[in-house]
Amino acid sequence: xxxxxxxxxxxxxxxxxxxxxxxxxxxxxxxxxxxxxxxxxxxxxxxxxxxxxxxxxxxxxxxxxxxxxxxxxxxxxxxxxxxxxxxxxxxxxxxxxxxxxxxxxxxxxxxxxxxxxxxxxxxxxxxxxxxxxxxxxxxxxxxxxxxxxxxxxxxxxxxxxxxxxxxxxxxxxxxxxxxxxxxxxxxxxxxxxxxxxxxxxxxxxxxxxxxxxxxxxxxxxxxxxxxxxxxxxxxxxxxxxxxxxxxxxxxxxxxxxxxxxxxxxxxxxxxxxxxxxxxxxxxxxxxxxxxxxxxxxxxxxxxxxxxxxxxxxxxxxxxxxxxxxxxxxxxxxxxxxxxxxxxxxxxxxxxxxxxxxxxxxxxxxxxxxxxxxxxxxxxxxxxxxxxxxxxxxxxxxxxxxxxxxxxxxxxxx
Amino acid sequence: xxxxxxxxxxxxxxxxxxxxxxxxxxxxxxxxxxxxxxxxxxxxxxxxxxxxxxxxxxxxxxxxxxxxxxxxxxxxxxxxxxxxxxxxxxxxxxxxxxxxxxxxxxxxxxxxxxxxxxxxxxxxxxxxxxxxxxxxxxxxxxxxxxxxxxxxxxxxxxxxxxxxxxxxxxxxxxxxxxxxxxxxxxxxxxxxxxxxxxxxxxxxxxxxxxxxxxxxxxxxxxxxxxxxxxxxxxxxxxxxxxxxxxxxxxxxxxxxxxxxxxxxxxxxxxxxxxxxxxxxxxxxxxxxxxxxxxxxxxxxxxxxxxxxxxxxxxxxxxxxxxxxxxxxxxxxxxxxxxxxxxxxxxxxxxxxxxxxxxxxxxxxxxxxxxxxxxxxxxxxxxxxxxxxxxxxxxxxxxxxxxxxxxxxxxxxx
Numbered sequence: 001x002x003x004x005x006x007x008x009x010x011x012x013x014x015x016x017x018x019x020x021x022x023x024x025x026x027x028x029x030x031x032x033x034x035x036x037x038x039x040x041x042x043x044x045x046x047x048x049x050x051x052x053x054x055x056x057x058x059x060x061x062x063x064x065x066x067x068x069x070x071x072x073x074x075x076x077x078x079x080x081x082x083x084x085x086x087x088x089x090x091x092x093x094x095x096x097x098x099x100x101x102x103x104x105x106x107x108x109x110x111x112x113x114x115x116x117x118x119x120x121x122x123x124x125x126x127x128x129x130x131x132x133x134x135x136x137x138x139x140x141x142x143x144x145x146x147x148x149x150x151x152x153x154x155x156x157x158x159x160x161x162x163x164x165x166x167x168x169x170x171x172x173x174x175x176x177x178x179x180x181x182x183x184x185x186x187x188x189x190x191x192x193x194x195x196x197x198x199x200x201x202x203x204x205x206x207x208x209x210x211x212x213x214x215x216x217x218x219x220x221x222x223x224x225x226x227x228x229x230x231x232x233x234x235x236x237x238x239x240x241x242x243x244x245x246x247x248x249x250x251x252x253x254x255x256x257x258x259x260x261x262x263x264x265x266x267x268x269x270x271x272x273x274x275x276x277x278x279x280x281x282x283x284x285x286x287x288x289x290x291x292x293x294x295x296x297x298x299x300x301x302x303x304x305x306x307x308x309x310x311x312x313x314x315x316x317x318x319x320x321x322x323x324x325x326x327x328x329x330x331x332x333x334x335x336x337x338x339x340x341x342x343x344x345x346x347x348x349x350x351x352x353x354x355x356x357x358x359x360x361x362x363x364x365x366x367x368x369x370x371x372x373x374x375x376x377x378x379x380x381x382x383x384x385x386x387x388x389x390x391x392x393x394x395x396x397x398x399x400x401x402x403x404x405x406x407x408x409x410x411x412x413x
Numbered sequence: 414x415x416x417x418x419x420x421x422x423x424x425x426x427x428x429x430x431x432x433x434x435x436x437x438x439x440x441x442x443x444x445x446x447x448x449x450x451x452x453x454x455x456x457x458x459x460x461x462x463x464x465x466x467x468x469x470x471x472x473x474x475x476x477x478x479x480x481x482x483x484x485x486x487x488x489x490x491x492x493x494x495x496x497x498x499x500x501x502x503x504x505x506x507x508x509x510x511x512x513x514x515x516x517x518x519x520x521x522x523x524x525x526x527x528x529x530x531x532x533x534x535x536x537x538x539x540x541x542x543x544x545x546x547x548x549x550x551x552x553x554x555x556x557x558x559x560x561x562x563x564x565x566x567x568x569x570x571x572x573x574x575x576x577x578x579x580x581x582x583x584x585x586x587x588x589x590x591x592x593x594x595x596x597x598x599x600x601x602x603x604x605x606x607x608x609x610x611x612x613x614x615x616x617x618x619x620x621x622x623x624x625x626x627x628x629x630x631x632x633x634x635x636x637x638x639x640x641x642x643x644x645x646x647x648x649x650x651x652x653x654x655x656x657x658x659x660x661x662x663x664x665x666x667x668x669x670x671x672x673x674x675x676x677x678x679x680x681x682x683x684x685x686x687x688x689x690x691x692x693x694x695x696x697x698x699x700x701x702x703x704x705x706x707x708x709x710x711x712x713x714x715x716x717x718x719x720x721x722x723x724x725x726x727x728x729x730x731x732x733x734x735x736x737x738x739x740x741x742x743x744x745x746x747x748x749x750x751x752x753x754x755x756x757x758x759x760x761x762x763x764x765x766x767x768x769x770x771x772x773x774x775x776x777x778x779x780x781x782x783x784x785x786x787x788x789x790x791x792x793x794x795x796x797x798x799x800x801x802x803x804x805x806x807x808x809x810x811x812x813x814x815x816x817x818x819x820x821x822x823x824x825x826x
Contacts, residue, residue, distance in 0.1 A: 033536060033539065033540065035485070035486050035532065035535065035536065036490060036493060036535060037486040037488050037489070037490060037523065037532075040486035040487075040488060041486070042483065042484070042485055042486070042532075042536055043483060043484040044483055045481035045482065045483055045551070048481075048482050048483050048484055049481075049482070051484075052482065068458035068461075068462075069458065069461050069462070069465065070455065070456060070457055070458055070461050071455070071456040071461055071464075071556075071574060072448070072455055073448050073450040073453035073454075073455070073572055074453075074487075074525075074556055074558070074572055075450050075453060075509075075572070076450070077449060077450060080449060092515075093515045093516065094515050095514075095515065096488075096511045096513070096514050097511060097512060097513040097514075098509045098510060098511050098512075098525065099510060099511075099512045099513065100509070100510040100512065101508075101509055101510075101560040102505075102506045102507050102508065102560045103506065110450065112487075112511065112525070119448065119450075119455075122448065122449060123446060123448065123455055126446065127446065138458070142556070143484075143487055143555070145487070147514040147515045159486055159487055159488070161484060
């Protein structure tokens with residue numbers, strides 16, 4: 001039970017080399033695998049399950065705020081990309097160009113979408129006619145491509161998964177309200193589900209999204225004291241509307257341009273979770289987003305009744321949390337390390353003596369604190385501890401930021 | 414209340430021109446919109462909501478049978494595509510080629526995935542080492558691109574959404590069992606959820622998937638008496654394993670090639686639903702997959718208490734079915750036609766006299782049968798009728814096939 005060092009030896013300490021520690025974790029926790037496609041990653045089942053949980057939670061928040069999902073083409077004809085001047089200048093240098101279909105050269109080349117403003121705008125110009133058609137509150141879950149030179153798993157890759165919201169409104173104020181509302185949805189999601197406290201702010205003109213009037217951002221301080229942009233929400237004014245001729249007839253029968261927004265978060269959030277909560281034993285996942293919330297590890301499996309009891313407990317727990325039981329023939333020590341590496345929030349150990357005493361041992365991933373609990377009220381105890389872990393993770397993250405925030409009155413610290 | 418002809422005039426009758434009737438429906442029911450991207454469609458909120466329901470249901474079936482979701486790159490380097498000879502011959506003529514990243518020509522061009530066997534195989538060759546690593550049961554939800562010359566919404570488009578399962582097994586028998594199992598999952602899904610009866614069969618050598626030993630298919634007879642392929646499941650033998658060197662060490666410490674399968678269904682299923690169940694008034698959706706299962710339409714909305722009662726009923730119904738209440742200022746007749754066009758399975762009408770009598774009128778979309786029901790047991794009645802609609806739709810579809818099936822003993826019928 002003390003062989004907790006197996007994997008620990010294998011990953012670089014975060015204090016020695018934070019970047020190396022990060023890439024060690026994404027590989028060892030089975031989140032990604034590299035592929036032979038330059039700058040693209042393979043998201044493995046465990047990594048993808050985290051993304052599915054993020055998606056499910058965010059998608060509900062989007063629908064609760066009145067948004068609908070759509071799917072637009074993945075290609076953008078060059079002439080369409082060029083319609084908004086700032087936008088094309090920002091994105092053209094980093095797109096992948098399709099020039100041939102089968103053996104035929106295309107009459108007009110198309111890029112793989114780096115973002116879909118131009119497609120949504122073209123669509124909006126076709127379907128928005130009257131004030132009755134507004135607002136249009138659309139969202140899309142898809143993958144996008146940006147031809148990045150230097151890539152890092154989840155943080156910056158040639159292809160990544162994301163969602164992009166695109167909305168059109170009757171008035172400037174409606175669009176500004178939407179921009180702020182979705183920034184708030186992101187901030188609340190990060191804090192409540194990912195246990196990542198964020199600061200909201202505005203980007204400088206130089207850092208704004210290509211084509212935006214204002215770009216709002218949520219940023220978070222990672223374990224190495226550096227900031228990571230976790231999501232952005234853009235107010236477009238009527239710039240795209242003018243470029244794409246998106247007009248509607250208002251109540252007074254006057255033609256007006258719509259006011260637009262877009263907003264997005266991506267698989268980069270998984271990178272943020274790693275860098276915010278991980279430690280030298282691996283990943284640490286917030287319970288609200290963990291694919292496995294509790295792992296049951298039977299100890300002394302050869303003793304009669306142990307596996308049966310562990311199975312019984314697992315089945316009972318499945319009604320309240322996401323459970324995995326590992327009764328493989330690996331050693332308990334190996335399993336402890338494995339699920340610590342994978343960041344499973346809570347571990348339940350049960351052996352012959354525990355069974356005798358009608359109890360189990362719960363070990364928190366974040367603090368490694370052990371609690372012995374009675375099997376009689378196991379479900380409630382597990383729910384309580386998971387909820388404690390979730391809120392403690394947020395507090396610790398907030399404290400880290402607080403401890404590393406200074407009033408800068410000069411260039412020295 | 415009798416103006417049910419408004420939209421009816423606008424769509425072509427299926428007996429006059431089935432193809433035109435089909436494209437009328439996809440547009441008028443707001444399922445898709447055409448885009449300026451050749452052969453690519455925009456899937457609108459209502460169409461995408463049907464796809465989300467298909468996804469959710471199938472994804473559960475995949476997970477229940479032990480499959481895990483992953484995400485692979487959308488690009489395939491040309492040299493990787495060429496590794497399996499039959500496969501590249503089948504797909505190379507119909508792929509989109511990316512030749513430039515930003516302003517730089519690529520050293521090696523890449524295609525946008527038409528299907529991902531080659532990527533999965535490369536990945537499997539990296540992660541499969543021992544018999545303990547088998548089986549690998551992976552699935553991917555994504556979009557793929559095939560450079561089709563003639564396209565039709567949902568049925569054949571340049572880009573479409575689908576899922577592709579890719580599995581690797583220790584033995585030939587395991588792989589054959591998986592191939593058949595997933596064909597059965599598809600068949601059961603089509604019959605139970607989409608109310609589409611299917612015939613299972615094997616493709617001829619000429620029609621097999623490029624690289625497969627056997628291709629199994631489910632085919633269904635559409636309203637025009639023609640067959641539509643609704644899903645396929647392929648047994649690969651060890652052909653891909655040999656081309657990609659996917660070997661494992663068996664229990665006797667011998668190197669063995671894995672045996673593989675792949676299987677997929679796509680947004681084409683939405684096309685199948687339209688052609689199987691639709692009529693001259695529009696779409697008819699099976700309740701199990703309908704984004705809106707019941708629409709509440711208050712009649713004589715200006716009378717006191719009507720909207721309030723309709724709202725109260727809607728709220729109650731929401732606990733058991735997916736409900737939309739339409740209290741917009743359009744006429745009841747317009748609304749009747751609109752939701753018939755959209756294929757909403759059940760319509761609830763409620764007016765002042767109904768309220769007086771503590772009743773509501775339910776109208777089935779499939780048969781237009783009206784039932785007057787008491788408000789006291791409305792929820793149960795609605796559930797009963799929806800379940801009846803679901804099974805009646807399957808029976809009618811089965812009957813259509815039966816009535817159009819003949820023993821062919823000569824070339825004359």
